Amino acid sequence: MERKGARRRGGDEHDVEAVLDELYATPPARFVPRREELAAAARTAGRAEDARRIHAARRPTLAAWAANLLLRSRPQESRQFLELGNALREAHRALDPDAIKELSAQRRRIVSAMSRQAAELALEAGHRLSDTVRHDVESTLNAVLADPDAADQWAAGRLHSTLTPPAAFPSARPQTAPASPRAERTDELAVRRRAREEELTRAREAAEAAGQRLRDQRAEHTAAEASLERARDRRDQAHQQVEATEQRLRQEREVLKQADRDHGQAEKQLHTAADALARAEREAREASREVERLGRRRAR
Known part of the structure; x- marks a missing residue:
């Protein structure tokens, strides 16, 4: 494109x-x-x-980048999406109820599909889109369908922020001849009715999206609570293991202290025994020499 x-x-x-x-x-x-x-x-x-x-x-915001990524990665689908926007705006300008009904059904389905594609492309690029960002992407896509200026901005591939769709599609129908006051009044009522219907449709879609986000957030909250409970259990088990380890460490330290005392006592006993042995050896040598001396005297 x-x-x-x-x-x-x-x-x-x-x-x-x-x-x-x-x-x-x-x-x-x-x-x-x-x-x-x-x-x-x-x-x-x-x-x-x-x-x-x-x-x-x-x-760009994450949503704007995802919309740009969608345009560049899906050129054929993006071109068809822009054509759908042209057709929708023309149907509203012409006040063609059948075309509006048919194209609006396509719009809801295609916006949802394009939003999913944008999320998948972003995930492939290493970025998970939250529900809020997904909502911003859908807002941008709806703006592209309703507003030709927004369509041009998206087609440039350089969005830096989320686009906001107008309250209703443009519905001013060009006239080639002056219309009667009654016809003008009828057209004005039709325009207002169509604008209210479009606004109601958007409100319902917004409410549905908000409800889905609420359900998603509740599910995430429940998962977070379960994760917290598991973490608490692991923490309690770790504390117990630490306390048991510290108790064993204290016991082993007492054993070590006793072993140190026993070792010191044994060293003292060894020194005492060594001294006694040395004295006994000296006394034995002296006694042996005395025996030898007395033996020599007797022999003389």
Whole structure:
């Protein structure tokens, strides 16, 4: 899909439009560092105006990035989605109830499908979309269908924030001849009725989405409570194990102290025995020498 008003891409690696396209395909967490890197490269190459444009690029929200990713990754589906928006706006301008009914049913189904695709693409790129972000993606897609300016912004592939759909589709029908006051009144009532029906449909969809988010949050809350309970059990078990280990450690320290005392006593006993042994050896040697001396005297 070619972006409206964009230059054709050539082989020039310094094409600022191509650089901006690459930048808006970058996940939000890496957007600012990559932007500064690309701007610095443009300044180094002497392209001051390109550097200014790159530096002015605004970091997209996660929902805006997912919508950009959807446009780039699903060009055929995105083109058909833009065509559906054209058909819906034309049906509302023409006040064609049958076309509006049929296309509105397609709108709800296709917006839901496109939102799921955006979430899947974001997950493949390493980012899980929360229910709130999914809601923002759907808001942007609904705006694209209802508002031609929003459609042009999305088709450019450089959204930086969520688009908000108007309260109702444009329904002003061009007239080739002046209408009678009664016809004008009838058209005005039809326009108001169609606007109320559209507003009611949006309100019901918003209520359904809010109910689904509430159910999801309750499920997450229940899962979090269960996880907390498991963590508490593991913590209690760990405390018990620590207390048992500390008790064993205290007991082993007492055993070690007793062993140290026994060791000290044994060393003392060893020293005493060694001293006694040395004295006994000296006395034995002296006695042996005395025996020898007396023996020699007797022999004389």
